[in-house]
Amino acid sequence: MTRTIKRLIDYSIPVLASFAAIAAAVWGRGQRARAEEYARIADEYVSVCINSCARCGQELEETVRAMGVSLEKLSVTASVGGRVLALEDVVRESAEAQALISRLPQSQPGSAELNAFLTRAGDYARSLSKRLLAGEEPGERDKKQLALILDSCVKLTDRLSADIADGALPNGTEDLDYYGGPEAGAEEPSEPEYPELIYDGPFAEAVENAEPKWAVGEEAAPGEARARAEELLGAPAELTGKTEGRLPTYDLTSGGAELALTVRGLKLLWFMRAPAGNASGLPDDAEREAIFGAARSFLDRAGYEDMEPSFAQYHDGTALVTFVWVMDGVRVYNDLVKVWIDRETHEPCGLDARNYVYSHCERERQEPAITAEEARRSVSQSLVSTAEPRLALIPITPQREALCYEFTGECGGSEYYVYVNAQTGREERIFKILKDENGEKAI
Amino acid sequence: MRPLKRTAAALLVIAFALPVLAGAAGVGYGAKGEDVIKIQKRLKQWGYYNGSVDGMFGSGTLAAVKNFQRKNGLTADGIVGKKTAAAMGITLSSGSTQASGSGTSGEVWLLARVIYGEGRGEPYKGQVAIGAVVLNRVRSASFPNTIAGVIYQRGAFDAVSDGQINLAPDENAVxxxxxxxxxxxxxxxxxxxxxxxxxxxxxxxSRPVRLRIGRHAFC
Known part of the structure; x- marks a missing residue:
């Protein structure tokens, strides 16, 4: 018996060992095949990246070249229509070039200046085309600026062509530190590579460097900020820091809320507090009124007077109401304050007044040159009016406002706001009102 | 390798399709929002559910829904569709956000994913601040002018480089x-x-720091 077992063991060991060897060989082969497959996928992926970057670089060069050509054509076009079309080509080409740049893997400081130049060139072209459409002829400064943009486009095209020929454009295979790595220079370049453009548009340098109009006056002391926070929120306040920048603020906490008061003028710039957040669905008329009332009384307390609610949204148990400043019955759409109200307690749980703080000031009173009935002629016939027209001061460019008639109406089941210039009768702006289960907003 | 890939591809398709299907058919596992709160409240009221009413359709809610369906002669698929909702005596608003983010507009969802990937564990104010930096970049001439352009700029955010942007954000991040x-x-x-x-x-x-929130310095 024991001999049989011993023999069995003697035979089974080599058999098992051979099985194990075969299994190991099969497994090893499988692993190797897998490794080869991974290597192949990796190679394929790298080549896709390199090719996609090469394509980006090539298209960028072609787009900037086309932008230069559009600017050259512009300089020899006489008609307003022709010049607007050429300028709109520049707008489109600059947008395409920006999209291509964002796909090229390079450091942010490396691409920032070029990106800013292209953004502003397009933005400037758009503002120029709007001015042409409004009947304004470009002046000497515009001609000089257009020539400078053209010059930059030509130089940029040459540089890109050379980089493509030398294989010097980034292709995603090099190590990249988004901020230029530890060795990158700390100093800003002294000589700007691209021209500075003076114009009125959303990306203009003048807008990026705008100063707040409302938060002015002497700098307040930290103790005053604390007292103001306690007065506003009715709870002991503590100073947590100071935010520097164009609009310096004292940052505080008070009764579970965080808030920022402007150092100049101690205006409430923002505050936030976690809401109870249990309410859901859209409110009925009575709740809506109660929410608006609570928001308005908080605005009064915070020094934002003569505010009127416009749109409201309902999320996470809160109501977000956008208030607009009303000057002698005219809605001033640049001076907005957003207020969040906890729908369970009807207590304010947030405020954001950045727009208001930057733009609020007394405006010059204007009388409309045309009547609402005359202005209505500029509104599309397909819009069925749903409310009486009223006057509003709306932003046309970052630095210019226009007195308009605000027409509210419906078309194809959607609601629209149409603004017609009360001096010229021109249609200036159209907003579509989006309504969903969370309230309404204008786009 | 090939069959494996095919299986993986099939699984992926199913994984992506599931939330969509669930969204079409009703509220199911992974959903968030007001409908889930309604469901949880009702199930708790009727003794099927012991968890918290948090608006998150997790495994506890799933088990409770299945149990409710079994006891009421419904198909116990764990999805609250029209029939189950009717049996519960509630109306679905269809405003619930599925795990895939439907119901939350695309840009909010993308921003929430960056905030979650970059700043979970940071104070709430610090999370809003991360979102604000993204939006300030969109408004700046020196950066791409779309939210996706800013977020996916190569190397701009660690959470994009290391894939944490693909984690499902929590309610705070949204x-x-x-x-x-x-x-x-x-x-x-x-x-x-x-x-x-x-x-x-x-x-x-070398840039001047304007403020600090949590672990981050902002400039």
Missing amino acids: RAARDAMNGWDPTGGCLYYYNPATATSRWML
């Missing part, structure tokens, strides 16, 4: 994204932030 989109900017217009404990870029470290 709320922070919405607050940032609504204009809350605790940074006062900052374009950058970094963690002083780990940052090495001289360029970045």
Whole structure:
């Protein structure tokens, strides 16, 4: 018996060992095949990246070249229509070039200046085309600026062509530190590579460097900020820091809320507090009124007077109401304050007044040159009016406002706001009102 | 390799299709929002559910829904569709956000994913601040002018480079994204932030810091 077992063991060991060897060989082969497959996928992926970057670089060069050509054509076009079309080509080409740049893997400081130049060139072209459409002829400064943009486009095209020929454009295979790595220079370049453009548009340098109009006056002391926070929120306040920048603020906490008061003028710039957040669905008329009332009384307390609610949204148990400043019955759409109200307690749980703080000031009173009935002629016939027209001061460019008639109406089941210039009768702006289960907003 | 790939591809398709199907058919596992709160409240009221009413359709809610369906002669698929909702005596608003983010607008969802990937564990104000930095970049001439362009700029955010952006954000991150989109900017217009404990870029470290929130310095 024991001999049989011993023999069995003697035979089974080599058999098992051979099985194990075969299994190991099969497994090893499988692993190797897998490794080869991974290597192949990796190679394929790298080549896709390199090719996609090469394509980006090539298209960028072609787009900037086309932008230069559009600017050259512009300089020899006489008609307003022709010049607007050429300028709109520049707008489109600059947008395409920006999209291509964002796909090229390079450091942010490396691409920032070029990106800013292209953004502003397009933005400037758009503002120029709007001015042409409004009947304004470009002046000497515009001609000089257009020539400078053209010059930059030509130089940029040459540089890109050379980089493509030398294989010097980034292709995603090099190590990249988004901020230029530890060795990158700390100093800003002294000589700007691209021209500075003076114009009125959303990306203009003048807008990026705008100063707040409302938060002015002497700098307040930290103790005053604390007292103001306690007065506003009715709870002991503590100073947590100071935010520097164009609009310096004292940052505080008070009764579970965080808030920022402007150092100049101690205006409430923002505050936030976690809401109870249990309410859901859209409110009925009575709740809506109660929410608006609570928001308005908080605005009064915070020094934002003569505010009127416009749109409201309902999320996470809160109501977000956008208030607009009303000057002698005219809605001033640049001076907005957003207020969040906890729908369970009807207590304010947030405020954001950045727009208001930057733009609020007394405006010059204007009388409309045309009547609402005359202005209505500029509104599309397909819009069925749903409310009486009223006057509003709306932003046309970052630095210019226009007195308009605000027409509210419906078309194809959607609601629209149409603004017609009360001096010229021109249609200036159209907003579509989006309504969903969370309230309404204008786009 | 090939069959494996095919299986993986099939699984992926199913994984992506599931939330969509669930969204079409009703409220199921992974959903969030007001409908889930309604369901949880009712199930708790009727003794099927012991968890918290948090608006998150997790495994506890799933088990409770299945149990409810079994007891009421419904198909126990764990999805609250029209029939189950009717049996519960509730109406679905279809406003629930599925795990895939339907119901939350695309940009809010993308911003929430960056906030979650970059700043979970940070104070709420710090999370809104991350969202605000993204939006300040969109408004700046020196950066791409779309939210996706800013977020996917190569190397701009660690959470994008290491894939953490693909984690499903929690409710706080979604709320922070919405607050940032609504204009809350605790940074006062900052374009950058970094963690002083780990940052090495001289360029970045040379920029004047405007404020600090949690572990991040904003400039």
